[in-house]
Amino acid sequence: MTAAGTAAALVTRPANVRYLAAAAPQGSALLLGRREDLLVCAGPPDDRPYDGRPDENLRLHVLPTGGDAAVAAADLAGAQSADSLAVEEHHLTVARHRALASVAPALRLTDLGGAVEQLRVVKDEEEISCLRIGAEIADQALGELLESILVGRTERHLALELERRLVDHGADGPAFPTSVATGPNSGRRGHRPTDRRVEEGDFLTVCLGATYRGYRCEIGRTFVIGTSPADWQIELYDVVFAAQRAGRESLAPGAGYRDVDRAARQVLDSAGYAEALPPLTGHGVGLEIDEDPQLAPAAMGKLDACVPVTVEPGVHLPGRGGVRIDDTLVVRPEADGGPELLTITTKELLAL
Amino acid sequence: MTAAGTAAALVTRPANVRYLAAAAPQGSALLLGRREDLLVCAGPPDDRPYDGRPDENLRLHVLPTGGDAAVAAADLAGAQSADSLAVEEHHLTVARHRALASVAPALRLTDLGGAVEQLRVVKDEEEISCLRIGAEIADQALGELLESILVGRTERHLALELERRLVDHGADGPAFPTSVATGPNSGRRGHRPTDRRVEEGDFLTVCLGATYRGYRCEIGRTFVIGTSPADWQIELYDVVFAAQRAGRESLAPGAGYRDVDRAARQVLDSAGYAEALPPLTGHGVGLEIDEDPQLAPAAMGKLDACVPVTVEPGVHLPGRGGVRIDDTLVVRPEADGGPELLTITTKELLAL
Numbered sequence: 001m002t003a004a005g006t007a008a009a010l011v012t013r014p015a016n017v018r019y020l021a022a023a024a025p026q027g028s029a030l031l032l033g034r035r036e037d038l039l040v041c042a043g044p045p046d047d048r049p050y051d052g053r054p055d056e057n058l059r060l061h062v063l064p065t066g067g068d069a070a071v072a073a074a075d076l077a078g079a080q081s082a083d084s085l086a087v088e089e090h091h092l093t094v095a096r097h098r099a100l101a102s103v104a105p106a107l108r109l110t111d112l113g114g115a116v117e118q119l120r121v122v123k124d125e126e127e128i129s130c131l132r133i134g135a136e137i138a139d140q141a142l143g144e145l146l147e148s149i150l151v152g153r154t155e156r157h158l159a160l161e162l163e164r165r166l167v168d169h170g171a172d173g174p175a176f177p178t179s180v181a182t183g184p185n186s187g188r189r190g191h192r193p194t195d196r197r198v199e200e201g202d203f204l205t206v207c208l209g210a211t212y213r214g215y216r217c218e219i220g221r222t223f224v225i226g227t228s229p230a231d232w233q234i235e236l237y238d239v240v241f242a243a244q245r246a247g248r249e250s251l252a253p254g255a256g257y258r259d260v261d262r263a264a265r266q267v268l269d270s271a272g273y274a275e276a277l278p279p280l281t282g283h284g285v286g287l288e289i290d291e292d293p294q295l296a297p298a299a300m301g302k303l304d305a306c307v308p309v310t311v312e313p314g315v316h317l318p319g320r321g322g323v324r325i326d327d328t329l330v331v332r333p334e335a336d337g338g339p340e341l342l343t344i345t346t347k348e349l350l351a352l
Numbered sequence: 353m354t355a356a357g358t359a360a361a362l363v364t365r366p367a368n369v370r371y372l373a374a375a376a377p378q379g380s381a382l383l384l385g386r387r388e389d390l391l392v393c394a395g396p397p398d399d400r401p402y403d404g405r406p407d408e409n410l411r412l413h414v415l416p417t418g419g420d421a422a423v424a425a426a427d428l429a430g431a432q433s434a435d436s437l438a439v440e441e442h443h444l445t446v447a448r449h450r451a452l453a454s455v456a457p458a459l460r461l462t463d464l465g466g467a468v469e470q471l472r473v474v475k476d477e478e479e480i481s482c483l484r485i486g487a488e489i490a491d492q493a494l495g496e497l498l499e500s501i502l503v504g505r506t507e508r509h510l511a512l513e514l515e516r517r518l519v520d521h522g523a524d525g526p527a528f529p530t531s532v533a534t535g536p537n538s539g540r541r542g543h544r545p546t547d548r549r550v551e552e553g554d555f556l557t558v559c560l561g562a563t564y565r566g567y568r569c570e571i572g573r574t575f576v577i578g579t580s581p582a583d584w585q586i587e588l589y590d591v592v593f594a595a596q597r598a599g600r601e602s603l604a605p606g607a608g609y610r611d612v613d614r615a616a617r618q619v620l621d622s623a624g625y626a627e628a629l630p631p632l633t634g635h636g637v638g639l640e641i642d643e644d645p646q647l648a649p650a651a652m653g654k655l656d657a658c659v660p661v662t663v664e665p666g667v668h669l670p671g672r673g674g675v676r677i678d679d680t681l682v683v684r685p686e687a688d689g690g691p692e693l694l695t696i697t698t699k700e701l702l703a704l
Contacts, residue, residue, distance in 0.1 A: 066631050087446075094441035094449045094463075111447075160516045167508050279395075279418050 006084040008033045008077045009112050010100075012070050013091040015287040016116035018214060021058055029069040030058075031077055038076065040069040071099045078104030086112035114292070121284060121292050122306050127215060128330055131285065131308055134171065134212035135328055135342035138219045141165035142206060142345055150352055151200060151225060155180040155193035158206070166210045175209030175216035176289045186222060187314050187322020189278055200226040203233060203321045204352070205314075209289065209328075216289040218310050219343035220326025223350045232320075237349045240315055240323040243267035244347070247281055247295070247311040251331050251339040257299035264313045265297070273315045282311045285328055307331045308342070358436040360385045360429045361464050362452075364422050365443040367639040368468035370566060373410055381421040382410075383429055390428065392421040423451045430456030438464035466644070473636060473644050474658050479567060480682055483637065483660055486523065486564035487680055487694035490571045493517035494558060494697050502704055503552060503577060507532040507545035510558070518562045527561030527568035528641045538574060539666050539674020541630055552578040555585060555673045556704070557666075561641065561680075568641040570662050571695035572678025575702045584672075589701045592667055592675040595619035596699070599633055599647070599663040603683050603691040609651035616665040617649070625667045634663045637680055659683045660694070 011017050011030040017039075018024035020032075027042035040061045063072055070092065077085050087100065089111040101109055123131070141162050150158070159178040166174055181191035186203035198204060207220035222240075224233055247264030264281040268274075282295035285308050293301055295309060303309075309331065314324030325347055330340040363369050363382040369391075370376035372384075379394035392413045415424055422444065429437050439452065441463040453461055475483070493514050502510070511530040518526055533543035538555035550556060559572035574592075576585055599616030616633040620626075634647035637660050645653055647661060655661075661683065666676030677699055682692040 089446035089450075090448075092446055094439075094444050094446055096442075097446045098441075156519050157516075160512075160519055164509075164512045164516065167512055 006082075006086040006108075006110055008080075008082040008084070009086040009115075010070060010073050010077070010088070011112070011116055012088050013116070015291075016088070016091075016120070018287055019116060019120050027069055029073045031073040033077070033080065033082065038073065040073045040076070042066050042069050068096065068099065070096060071103050074100040074104045074107060078107050082107065084108040084110055086110045086115075088112050088116075090114065117292055120286055122304050123286060123308060123330075124306070127286065128306065128308065130213045130215035131217050131328065131330070132342050134175065134210040134215055134217040135219065135344075137166055137169040137171045137210040137212060138175075138208055138217060139343060139345050140169050141210070142208065142219065142221065145206070146223070146350065146352060150198045150204065152197050154195050154197050155182055155185070155191075156195060158198070159193040159208075162206070162208050166208070169210075171210035171212055172214070173211050175211045175218060175285075179205070179207040179220075181205040181321075182225075184319055184321050187316035187324050189312075189314060189316075189324065198225055201230070202226075203323065205322070205324050207324065207326055209285075214287050216285055216287070217308075217328040217342060218285060218289060218312070218326055219328065219345060220312055220314075220324050221345060221347070222323040222325060223352050225352055228351060229349060234349065236315060236317075237323050239268060239271040239273065240313055240325055241347060241349075243281075243313040244311055244325040244327070247313060248327065248329060248339060248341075251303065251309065251311070251329055253303060253305045253331060253333050255303045255331075257293045257295050257301050257303065258297055260303070260309075260311070261295045261297055261299065264311065268313060268315060278314060281313045282309050284309050303331045305331055305333055305336075358434075358438040358460075358462055360432075360434040360436070361438040361467075362422060362425050362429070363440060363464070363468055365440050365468070367643075368440070368443075368472070370639055371468060371472050379421055381425045383425040385429070385432065385434065390425065392425045392428070394418050394421050420448065420451065422448060423455050426452040426456045426459060430459050434459065436460040436462060438462045438467075440464050440468075442466065469644055472638055474656050475638060475660060475682075476658070479638065480658065480660065482565045482567035483569050483680065483682070484694050486527065486562040486567055486569040487571065487696075489518055489521040489523045489562040489564060490527075490560055490569060491695060491697045492521050493562070494560065494571065494573065497558070498575070498702065498704060502550045502556065504549050506547045506549050507534055507537070507543075508547060510550070511545040511560075514558070514560050518560070521562075523562035523564055524566070525563050527563045527570060527637075531557070531559040531572075533557040533673075534577075536671055536673050539668035539676050541664075541666060541668075541676065550577055553582070554578075555675065557674070557676050559676065559678055561637075566639055568637055568639070569660075569680040569694060570637060570641060570664070570678055571680065571697060572664055572666075572676050573697060573699070574675040574677060575704050577704055580703060581701060586701065588667060588669075589675050591620060591623040591625065592665055592677055593699060593701075595633075595665040596663055596677040596679070599665060600679065600681060600691060600693075603655065603661065603663070603681055605655060605657045605683060605685050607655045607683075609645045609647050609653050609655065610649055612655070612661075612663070613647045613649055613651065616663065620665060620667060630666060633665045634661050636661050655683045657683055657685055657688075 031038040183202040186205040209218040250263040280296035312326035316322035383390040535554040538557040561570040602615040632648035664678035668674035
């Protein structure tokens with residue numbers, strides 16, 4: 001609010017509401033004022049569970065007959081004789097922004113920008129602990145899958161099986177749609193599972209994550225199906241592994257986002273995979289699976305301690321398949337032992 | 353475009369892009385011009401599958417290095433010397449709208465409003481056929497669950513089991529998060545499954561749907577666990593059943609949205625459940641699970657033939673539980689046999 005020069009701010013992006021209010025009932029909006037903060041809900045919060053309970057220091061304002069919580073909050077801000085209100089212009093639609101302006105015409109609406117997102121980048125130990133538990137759950141689910149018979153099963157079924165195991169082990173749910181990619185699909189970022197069945201000789205890329213108390217982590221591994229990998233598979237795996245290690249090892253407080261990206265990228269590049277390069281090699285995780293920072297060539301900024309990020313370079317060769325290796329780590333200073341690896345499943349090339 | 357008085361229109365809401373272009377690769381935008389239509393994609397469409405393949409009559413424009421497809425499309429519209437562009441102000445954020453305006457300052461931006469959503473309300477027989485198959489899949493998944501042992505299993509596990517069965521039977525995936533509600537949770541709209549286990553004497557409310565070729569349907573049923581339901585359970589079930597039947601029977605071309613709602617609502621009301629009444633008793637389904645029309649007290653408009661809607665009244669008594677019965681039907685004229693029921697699982701009160 002100080003930065004935006006306003007007396008009040010209205011937070012509407014659900015992950016931002018959740019971060020500041022400890023709960024974000026569906027359709028709620030958080031009004032931050034000089035004197036008090038108000039969580040405006042479209043209905044009783046118990047009927048619209050998200051995760052967590054609203055912070056006890058917040059006053060709740062329930063709209064008994066529903067309606068748009070952000071519009072109601074702007075109305076309240078206007079009634080409290082605030083003269084300006086900072087809103088999240090990257091989240092509010094043009095139509096809702098207009099509705100806000102018309103309900104409180106005396107309010108000057110300004111842009112809060114990504115202020116709350118920036119607060120979310122560095123995590124406290126309680127948040128990191130949720131990520132750590134989520135990573136353990138994902139490791140367990142993946143470990144159990146590897147002990148089962150894979151040949152002949154479809155990508156879709158393996159993905160569903162993994163999601164069931166995540167919940168079995170205590171996850172709120174998957175952190176994002178589980179990706180299982182076999183054969184020519186392997187190594188593709190965000191591949192949606194199909195009805196293709198696992199075959200002998202395939203690469204198998206699995207990418208999954210658990211949500212635990214709202215916090216989302218990510219792990220990705222590539223395996224080979226059958227007794228022994230082909231030469232091209234070993235070669236490609238080694239390159240991606242080296243790139244991922246270079247990315248991991250460059251994580252440190254003060255390292256530039258683009259420098260981490262470059263560390264991983266140049267290994268792929270110098271091995272001749274410049275064409276197959278992804279737009280980014282990692283990103284922040286937390287209440288959303290893809291949050292700041294972006295580890296990409298044009299990203300500006302430097303890492304801080306206690307920032308959890310993924311390092312996930314991959315190569316996909318059209319028609320053949322590929323490799324992706326993805327970890328969630330927390331940036332820690334050298335004195336504390338360097339980056340903390342949350343997802344500990346082996347990165348050896350396993351033949352299953 | 354005629355209504356908006358512009359030479360070009362930019363469609364960004366994913367379900368609207370999918371409807372007009374037969375595919376909506378993630379982050380894509382559809383530019384409709386006087387001479388040609390252009391699907392702008394942030395990357396190769398094959399790498400960002402959604403469902404379907406782009407319409408063959410469309411020209412594809414791929415942004416090789418990513419970026420915001422809507423902003424790129426506005427730039428293209430400006431370069432094609434269009435003087436005005438209608439955009440979806442209910443979907444574009446204020447920040448993206450500003451980016452569009454700044455990339456093509458000579459373009460006058462107007463509001464397309466819900467024009468595409470209105471086109472989507474009446475379905476053709478191909479769309480209805482997808483909904484019909486989705487409903488069959490949901491009926492199958494639900495039928496199989498009822499044959500299994502339920503006592504002692506958690507809401508979460510039953511929900512995951514149902515979602516696995518949906519995919520087993522050929523669904524793209526669940527149409528929305530499957531809701532399983534037991535005992536005191538039963539009858540709550542949109543209840544998120546918890547770790548509560550099914551107990552003897554419980555009401556069990558299940559609400560699920562399949563997505564098939566992008567089209568989403570919905571079915572909800574309430575059962576009683578054990579040999580015989582209690583008197584209050586029979587009584588409550590009969591009331592909700594009567595309300596749901598009244599809603600279904602009022603579906604006809606020309607019937608007002610609010611009249612269908614009132615038909616169901618007044619049965620609940622006159623049975624003394626005025627307090628527990630939901631904000632709506634049904635809604636349209638299609639490429640999204642909750643689309644126009646809304647069957648609610650203040651809704652304006654009348655049903656047409658070939659509009660698929662849900663009819664889903666429910667009552668939840670805090671602390672005790674409740675009943676919800678939910679069908680997907682297609683509005684048909686009397687001469688064609690009246691409303692077509694897509695979800696055919698029995699609505700008798702089954703004791704499981």
